[in-house]
């Protein structure tokens with residue numbers, strides 16, 4: 001599956017995230033790609049809302065931790081790997097358990113889940129995921145490219161996203 005979206009303000013991105021969140025299910029893993037300030041965290045906030053996380057709970061969570069857990073219809077894990085410098089550090093986070101649980105995981109700087117640039121197989125036993133590539137078009141405009149990886153060809157709510 002391949003879908004493109006465009007937003008023209010942070011508020012628009014929250015709404016897009018919310019829509020994506022409504023099309024996810026337990027066990028889903030999302031990889032977010034995009035430069036600093038592209039809107040990965042903003043989109044994550046929207047996705048969390050779509051998954052039933054209250055605004056109050058989202059705001060209360062510290063932003064400097066690598067892994068945050070929120071209570072939605074399913075547990076939502078927001079993982080920011082920006083500061084991860086090695087696969088050893090990555091393994092120490094204990095994410096394998098998170099990724100194999102009945103929850104939704106959203107990963108900023110998902111590049112860090114690949115041991116080398118030339119490999120397409122992520123670490124930590126991940127074998128199916130949804131990728132979102134964010135590009136800064138203009139100061140307030142962003143492009144979002146969604147791709148499913150090994151999710152099959154139907155039967156998942158994300159395939160009805162438009």
Ligand SMILES: Nc1ncnc2c1ncn2[C@@H]1O[C@H](COP(=O)(O)OP(=O)(O)OP(=O)(O)O)[C@@H](O)[C@H]1O
Nearest residue numbers: 007008009010013036037038039040041042140142
């Ligand atoms: N259409 C838009 N969607 C999302 N953010 C936007 C948009 N237009 C402007 N912005 C601004 O871009 C910034 C996005 O910040 P955000 O923290 O979401 O990015 P990020 O990709 O998570 O960055 P980092 O790599 O530092 O974690 C915010 O300052 C936001 O106000």
Ligand SMILES: [Mg+2]
Nearest residue numbers: 040041080108
């Ligand atoms: Mg961020």
